[in-house]
Amino acid sequence: MFYREAGQFKTTYRADMATFPITQDRIGIAIILMVAFTVIPYFGSNFFLHAIMIPFLIFALAAIGLNILTGYTGLLSLGTGGFMGVGAYACYKLATIFPEVHILIWVVTSGFVSAAVGIVFGLPSLRIKGFYLAVATLASQFFLSWCFIRIPWLVNYNVSNAIEVPRRTLFGVHVTGPEATPHARYFVVLAIVVAMTWLASNLVRGRIGRMWMAVRDMDIAAELMGIKLLNTKLLAFAVSSFYCGVAGAMLVFLYYGSAEATAFSINQSFAILSMVIIGGLGSLLGSFLGAALIFMLPLLLPPFLGSLGLSIQAATAEHLSFMVIGALIVFFLIVEPHGLARLWQIAKQKLRVWPYPY
Amino acid sequence: MRAPDETTIKAGQTLLSVEGVSLSFGGVKAIRNVSFDIRKGEIRAIIGPNGAGKTSMLNVINGFYHPQEGQITFKGIKRKKMRPHDAATGGIARTFQNVALFKSMTTLDNIMAGRTLRMHKSFFWQLLRYGPAEQEEIEHRRKVEEIIDFLEIQHIRRVPVGRLPYGLQKRVELGRALAMEPELLLLDEPMAGMNLEEKEDMCRYVIDVNNHYGTTIALIEHDMGVVMDLANRVVVLDYGQKIADGTPDEVKANKAVIDAYLGVAH
């Protein structure tokens, strides 16, 4: 009843092509942004901001990166963790070689390094498809993981073999390092993620997004329409790796505060992939929903079970949360194989015609 | 937006010719030593029984298959083999026998995808979207809306094409090919599986495209009636070989063609 577009006529193509053509959607997104920028930082505890919101946003960004590759271009990748690692290590090197440049600039530009690496490992994609490509990306994952451990130059020969995060401020407020409050970090992460999500949505709705989706849906037809397959796929690899790289850099510099190579292991790749698929392939909104479900569930389940009066051991809660995540993945796939984003669309469709069934 | 070395070809001159083309997969010979030409502005039909090598011929023309022998001359440029990208930039568009649309994209996006080669705003502007990229998008949207109006598919603009019935999909596919503003349009059985009404609509679109945009058309079709009505000239393939070439009336009277269609033993 409230979600009706009747009476909203578009008189220009520009209005028709807007990011959110329906007024209610625009209001909705404005409310979400307002909550994210004001209500959450005001009411949220440090735990909520630092242990839940910050990683959630960072993983959502990584999921967007993988979604560009897998969801939009149809190239299945199991190497996300490796590309995130490239971003993190690149950021660390750049920040220590050029300490005078502000660290947040390096966080964002480290993505270029991982984009370059992504292009190199994307080259086989011209000849290899489907699950074969997925296994090929595993090669990049394991090789990169090995490099992170084996090349001491990457960690400036630290005895700990780990990235150590320098203290940096923005407008006099600590944004990285131990003095940075969860609030400061949260605002930085939120700003980067919102901006990059907006850019991604511009890309996927324009010519480039159509090229990616064309390659995904029917690569032969796309080629015969003059879309160069290799360039298009490599562009997808580059953009995807860029996003993953930035997410990786943020993960270390704004969340972990220090990281070993194991932070970018194969398990990270699997986690991001499940976020993308549960959230919805080819949907930016889905990346957020998937990240929320996969990342938050294991954190929320133990206190939730505890609040039901079930007093269980920490380990048992962990086992149960594994089982529940597994069951939920299967459940959501059965209910809606196209992910949470499609569920949301269906819900909107229902709202649009409510109270009539259709 | 044409290749710089292009020579302008006037109506009636040869736009494309294939000479002595042979194609085989492993031991199977799909096309044997076939030559014919397509003249600018005409509707050229390629007919023949099942397995005659018609679709393979189209695949050779737009570069999806590479023939072992022979050459292709398009707009005066001789090639051993065509590459898909050269074909597309040179102005060859096509539709497919089994509809090769981008299934999860909407009708609008499918046809907009046909404009890809004509859109040039860089990655950077695409990222920002507002400004030049949007301007370009609007310009092309206008063109695409013309095509949508022309094909009368306004009502399915926002529907993912995978959900459309077959007849409409064929129409969207034609729209996508038209969006490329091709000089040569290859249609692979555009009327297969359609009912009479849909066929008539499709015939009308083909003729309109030919008249209105002056597009040269090469089509594969099984329905003899349709072919005889539409085509200026017809080439007949059987078992990968050319058995006849000429106007519909000439072909209709050709003994080899009659044999091929009636199934006289070879």
Add this chain to the structure above:
Amino acid sequence: MLCVKPYSMFCKIFIIPFYEMWELPDIFVQTLWEGLVGGTLYSLIALGFVLIFKASGVFNFAQGIMVVFAALSLVGLHAIGVPAILALALTVLIMLVLAFAIERVVLRPLVNQPDIILFMATFGLTYFLIGFGELIFGGDPKVMITKQLYIPTGTLSFDFAGGRVEMQKLDITAVVVASLMVAVLAVFFSKTRIGRALRAVADSHKAALSVGISLNQIWIIVWFAAGLVALVTGIMWGARSEVSFALEIIALKALPVLILGGFTSIPGAIVGGLIIGVGEKVGEIYWGPLFGRGIESWLAYMIALVFLLFRPQGLFGEKIIERV
């Protein structure tokens, strides 16, 4: 001489490794043997993948955890006092129940979904089985009941070219069991009615339906067969080190094997496994020092990747002709 200290890169890559092979033939033979055994075990895991992929097109990510789960069940049952042989029988039963449950709860509702969705469902299954397994059996590693299952242990030593080559009886058993397993599967696929039905399903689901084969039964059978393969794999790997959840990671090694052998070929899985197994061992021993050793984590994938660039369809796959 080409090779004088300090050795040139050329020398380290092209001369020294071969010289070492020739100089210490017993080590070389031992390397080949270790590679062969490792490869056989990779093949076994790959075989589980292939069985399921062939019949249902599902890329079964859960094969690794099935290996762990089967081995844990066996050891767990024995730990609560069930005699070893009975425990083995009961574990087989558990794998059958698991196959039923997976078919009923996961596969049937997802029939006709795209490959990636089914792949993801097995991903969910993996999470579930990890949690379930740890809940029941605990996360601590267990010792495989090798002796109780009458698996021979000990070593066979041969004198060879002035050195010795040692073969673990356990490894020999693994190779024999794996070969038997493949032989049985080959006979099963080519001689029995169900086997032929499975092949029909592999070719076309519709064709299988049209000759009256129930897809559901077939899925249960292949998942059960994969479960049995997982059990054998679990026993063998478990006996080599221990039964723990860390084994699951090793199962990923089956993926380059699949690339090499093709996703649908049983002989491919075997030959691919052997190539990967021997390739990575020989690479580690003779070329590993170039990289400071420990390159096994990615060598197999790189071998597979390079191979793919030349033969995208795998060793036994047919050349793909694309049609439009």
Add this chain to the structure above:
Amino acid sequence: MRMKGLLVGAVLASTAVIPAFVSSASAQDTIYVPLFSYRTGPFAGSGIPIANGMSDYLNMLNERDGGINGVKLVVEECETGYNTEKGVACYESTKAKNPVITNPYSTGITLQLIPRASVDKIPVLSMAYGLSASAVGQSFPWVFNPPATYWDGLSMIIKYIADKEGGFAKLKGKTIGYIFFDGGYGREPLPLLEIFAKKYGFETKLYPVPPAEMQNQSGQWLNVRKDKPDWMIMWGWGAMNPTAVKEAARIKFPMDKFVGIWWSGGDDDARPAGDDAKGYLTLNFNGVGSQYPAVQDIIKHLVSKGKSQTQPDKVGENLYNRGIYNSVLIAEAIRNAQKITGKKVVTGEDVRRGLESLTITQARWKELGLEGFGAPITNVNCTDHNGHHAAYMQQWDGKKWVKITDWIAPLKDEVRPLLEAAAADYVAKNAGWPKRTESCDRPS
């Protein structure tokens, strides 16, 4: 209908969970001790006995003595799965409850917490793991890693080897292999190993084991066979240990020349190889077995009453007792803090002081009901947060660990300068590292 059910479920779930995010309750008459542990994941095999030992000892103090000096301990485990991400969540969720100490039990998590400890005023206890350089108290006032660092461990092993070979001079020309977990933990001893190799004239051979290949080491051990080292040293963890022991037995490497660090000496590490593991050596700094009165108290008050997760037959195993050792350090630090401040309910800042002047003499070990359980802790002070205490060598007899040497003191003179240099390097690379402002208590 189904949608509605889902919605209701979601609302219920969120109302149940929200309080955890907005409120932070803290009771005033107890001391909150969070224990990070991992009973899941690939390292659970080593994590479970340690977690059991840690909680059992502290819970036993609650049951037997009603806490420490009458103040009850609130002991809470937080499951990390040895995963840094969960470690952050554990830290943040426990931080809200005013913990007096953080006990990360993972080098990765420790590295994250080192910079935060001084900001949040919660001391970090990383018992013989974590960043070795954090032993330097001037640079890391909030981090403690007694009783010994990895470098101490390596020096003790080299000392043992020299002893068996008949003196350091006899090491010349020998080959010593080093098989290690290929990560920060295993790579840390490398610089010291090189120094020793140069100084004593032995050759080293390195055998890294990639994290994903822990259970697949036949390649490494074939190389061992090829290189024929005289001794093997291992830095392993989790599933890597039992696999290595088995592989060593397979290539018939003499087990009494195969020495592990203290994290490679779990009962479950040697047991799978059975008799073949006979002779395998590891360092240890805690006593093994359940004969200690304090351990008997755990059995009496917890295990036999079903108040513990520990299986009765696992009490007294090496890693279980390692967990007890860890908790003894926590409990004694709290007790010491109470003594220094005169307060009953101490804070993180008090416990930092308690740790800095921590002393456990031989007599005190006896008082605790743990006579001979550990070497006396006497060297922890403001400059030295580690103490470089002695450890002993133990040997697997096919069934259990047997202590075969007396306490071996580390080569502190070799190790200390390296630590100082590493700490200086850390501080130099982390510009803006805070200068120590905390005052110094004299050891009690």
